[in-house]
Amino acid sequence: MSGRSHRVRKALLPGLLVRGALLAATLALGGCFGWVDNNLTQSPTPWRRVQPADLPVTLPANPKFPIVAARARTTGAIYSSYNVVLGNPTLLPGENRLSIDVHTLPDSPLGMFVQPPRVFPVPLYSTETLAETLAKEFPGLKTKVADSARRNRYGDYDFALAQDATNTCVLAWQLISDHDRTLPRRIEAIRLEYRVCGTERNPRALLQPFDNLVLTLPDAVLEIDDLTRF
Amino acid sequence: MTDRAKTDPAMTHSKRLRRATTLVGITVGLGLTLNAAPAWATSTTPGARALVPGVKVEVAPAPGSGPAAAPNALDDSALRYYARIGDVERMEAEIARLRALDPGWEPPKDLFTPQAAGPGVDESPFWSLVSAGKFAEARAAIAEQRRQTPSWQPSAKLLQELDVAEGASRLRGASDTKRWQDVIDAAAAQPEAVACNRLDNAWRLAEAYAELKQFDRAFDRYKTIVSQCPRAKERRDTIFKASRHLSPEQLRELTAIGATANPAAGEDYSAVRTVEGELETGRLLEKLGNPKAGPLSVADLARAEQTIRDKQDADGAIALGWYFQRQKKHADAQRWFAEANGWTPSDKAAEGLILALAALGKKAEAREAGAPWQGKSGRVDQALKAVTTPPTRAASGGNAASGGGTPGQSALSAALARDDFAGCLAAIQQMLAHSRPTAALLQQRGWCLLELKRPTEAEAAFAEAQALAAREPAKATGKPTKSTGLRDPNDPTLDESATPAQENAYGQAVARLATGDVTGLSRDLPRTNMTAKQKAEIRASLLATEAGRALEDKRYRDVLRLLDARKELTTEPRNLSILRGWALYNLKRLDEAHALFKSIDDRLSTEESREALSTTVKTMYHDW
Known part of the structure; x- marks a missing residue:
């Protein structure tokens, strides 16, 4: 037993050495020890205000849910997050918002080695975490998770509904990770979350902005029917 | 609300980071305080152990290999090591352990006699490495020693401790x-x-089961701890830990077991019996403070009142005051706020008292209650608006002002008095439907939106109020306009009462803090028109947030620097003191961390302060 382990270790050793040497050489050649140090600080930056025009998304004009303000922040070198606060015509607590997290691939070999923790979980929700989130987002409202997914320009998304006597709220969430047709190579995934409360009874009216939003990232993100439209 | 917005981020950071960093600075320690080690805490020593991954050394008698030589002799190498370094506590624990293995065994008479250098090898350096958590180095050193002295075998005890310490380290890393x-x-x-002498690990194991929703197994682990670990304090702490995961029934069973099972001589388990009551009180107070929890039963309410009265617990009395205020039992609310203010005068108690009295229509008394804090506390100044200006002032700029009977005006007063912020928004909407918006009304809308956790809209409301105030005639605001642009907020001789413009600027700053716009706010603060007091308050909040970020980034010296700067502006709240303690802890300034945590815990013992203190003590004494 011990002999076998010893052999395995010996066999692995050259490979490990080569890999270690490669890493050291890459770091040294790149003169990038400072880069590594910078990228080890992986907590999110503070939020900063951005103009709606600088957002990577265009929302259909909707007087009930205008953009009140938008913010952005980054986490490490690969996550960009945006928070778009929308108007809230109700008296309920909590902000209406669209959140976007863009997970890009590291732009250098070094980036592969130093990555911040993922800013959103995958799966986006479990039964438990969804229940917790709904209770937090819509305290006192009766909630129900939709049985079937809906579809917007970038694919299927799930949503939940919360209602009381006078208000209706929706929470929709979507993970875009289709590299075959939707996402450019540089983007690993995009996560969208949309939370809106309104005084309409029909949730479709609340979901309309989410159904029709258009992503405007520098690298083109294709819509699901782009390839079948013509 | 603003206090929460200011300090919560820091605490969240501190808690999360503390979990992540607690063990970074912790030497793993040998953890050999096996007082009457229970059966589940010991294991048989296997005959072969890994020195380096993949390489095993048979522990067998070998000539000149010291204590491991005699097949039936107990291994006293650890004992000799503790004797040599003078660690009396661990030495006694080891003696107890060896006696448990062999009741007829007696400690060697030459325990304190320096051992002659013979064919055996002094294992102290290896033990030191294991103590310091340098496992790989320990294994390398042992392997090197074996290369130099082929006849030598490391003691079984050393290898066993090395295995256990490594296992413990893996477990904590995973946790x-x-x-x-x-x-x-x-x-x-x-x-x-996960034996008693590594209690933190045992808790982590139970927590892991609970996190995986295997609550029965978590319960079993907690039961094992409270029945087998002899120290009353450890049993008590275990029940507090378990309260996060177990049902009240399970906790009751756990308490009963902890108070009676396997009692150790000299231990007083009465403190274990009181845990259940303390947890129950905690639950009641939590329920009192939760608006969504609904009314308490008569029995629960009576119990909470009795406990709060017995302890003269001002925070509890304030919670009770708000509970009654929500129930619209304003006289009861007034009584408890007054009790709290009597026991420990505070602006929080005064705030509640003002609003309770306001709801009872006793406006003069409300103003009197707020007088000691007026101009010194934002929350009291805000509450006083319910009995002085806001509802009437809110309407003062428009047609509603003169009438005094505008629809929504009394509704707004009532909503503010009962902390109903959705009602506040509704009343303002109603007023806006009947009259032109005024700066004061929009400002009030901003405060209510802030309370509803809608800070972005609040910021916009304050900005709108700001713009409107600039256009309103002076009498409409009730403030002299000449003062607004000419005051030097840093002039300490000036009256600190804020102008409407300053109130709006302050509201915007609070809203920006709540949205996390730390960088922008820091940049804009020097140019913002606020009183010196308001600026100091916002600056203090920014420093607290920055300190939280610094802790998260493991910039512990920065944490202290920022908190010191904040302390020059205002007193340090409890949660930031705990943050300071963790920074000291991670800088290995353990004595200072311990002194700070102890002083916090001595004043008010909470799960957080107990955990901080216990972690620091364990690290100081390598008791992991």
Whole structure:
């Protein structure tokens, strides 16, 4: 037993050495020890205000849910997050918002080695975490998770509904990770979350902005029917 | 609300980071305080142990190999090591352990006699490395020693401790990164890593089961701890830990077991029996403070009132005051706020008292209650608006002002008096439907939106109020306009009462803090028109947030620097003191961390302060 382990270790050793040497050489050649140090600080930056025009998304004009303000922040070198606060015509607590997290691939070999923790979980929700989130987002409202997914320009998304006597709220969430047709190579995934409360009874009216939003990232993100439209 | 917005981020950071960093600075320690070690805390010593991954050394008698030589002799190498370094506590624990293994065994008479250098090898350097958590170095050193002295075999005790300490380290690593199944696997591979002498690990194992929703197993682990670990304090702390995961019934059973099972001589378990009552009180107070929890039963309410009165617990009395205020039992609310203010005068108690009295229509008394804090506390100044200006002032700029009977005006007063912020918004909407918006009304809307956790809209409301105030005639605001642009907020001789413009600027700043716009706010603060007091308050909040970020980035010296700067502006609240303690802890300034945590815990013992203190003590004494 011990002999076998010893052999395995010996066999692995050259490979490990080569890999270690490669890493050291890459770091040294790149003169990038400072880069590594910078990228080890992986907590999110503070939020900063951005103009709606600088957002990577265009929302259909909707007087009930205008953009009140938008913010952005980054986490490490690969996550960009945006928070778009929308108007809230109700008296309920909590902000209406669209959140976007863009997970890009590291732009250098070094980036592969130093990555911040993922800013959103995958799966986006479990039964438990969804229940917790709904209770937090819509305290006192009766909630129900939709049985079937809906579809917007970038694919299927799930949503939940919360209602009381006078208000209706929706929470929709979507993970875009289709590299075959939707996402450019540089983007690993995009996560969208949309939370809106309104005084309409029909949730479709609340979901309309989410159904029709258009992503405007520098690298083109294709819509699901782009390839079948013509 | 603003206090919460200011300090919560820091606390969240501190808690999360503390979990992540607690163990970074902790030397793993040998953890040999096996006082009357229970059966589950010991394991048989296997005959072969790994020195380096993949290389095993048979522990067998060998000439000149010291204590491991005699097949039936107990291994006293650890004992001799503790004697040599003068660690009396561990030495006694080891003697107890060896006696438990062999009741006829007596400690060697030459325990304190320097051992002659013979064919055996002094294991102290290896033990030191293991103590310091340098496992790889320990294994390398042992391997090197064996290369130099082929006839030497490391003692079984040394190898066993090395295995256990490594297992414990793996378990903690998995726990810190929330790999719960790995925690369970690590404990299964090395059961001694979760023995009583490594209680923190045992808690982590139970927590892992709970996180994986295996509550029965979590309960079993907690039961094992409270029945087998002899120290009353450990049993008590275990029940507090378990309260996060177990049902009240399970906790009751746990308490009963902890108070009676396997009592150790000299231990007083009465403190274990009181845990249940303390937890129950905690639950009641939590329920009192939760608007969504609904009314308490008569019995629960009576119990909460009795406990709060017995302890003269001002915070509890304030919670009770708000409970009654929500129930619209304003006289009861007034009584409890007054009690709290009597026991420990505070602006929080005064705030409640003002609003309770306001709801009872006793406006003069309300103003009197707020007088000691007026101009010194934002929350009291805000509350006083309910009995002085806001509802009437809110309407003063428009047609509603003169009438005094505008629809929504009394509704707004009532909503503010009962902390109903949705009602506040509704009333303002109603007023806006009947009259032109005024700066004061929009400002009030901003405060209510802030309370509803809608800070972005609040910021916009304050900005709108700001713009409107600039256009309103002076009498409409009730403030002299000449003062607005000419005051030097840093002039200490000036009256600190804020102008409407300053109130709006302050509201915007609070809203920006709540949205996390730390960088922008820091940049804009010097140019913002606020009183010196308001600026100091916002600056203090920014420093607290920055300190939280610094802790998260492990910039511990910065944490202290920022908190010191904040302390020059205002007193340090409890949660930031705990943050300071963790920074000291991670800088290895353990004595200072311990003194700070102890002073916090002595004043008000909470789960957080107990955990901080216990972690620091364990690290100071390598008792992991």
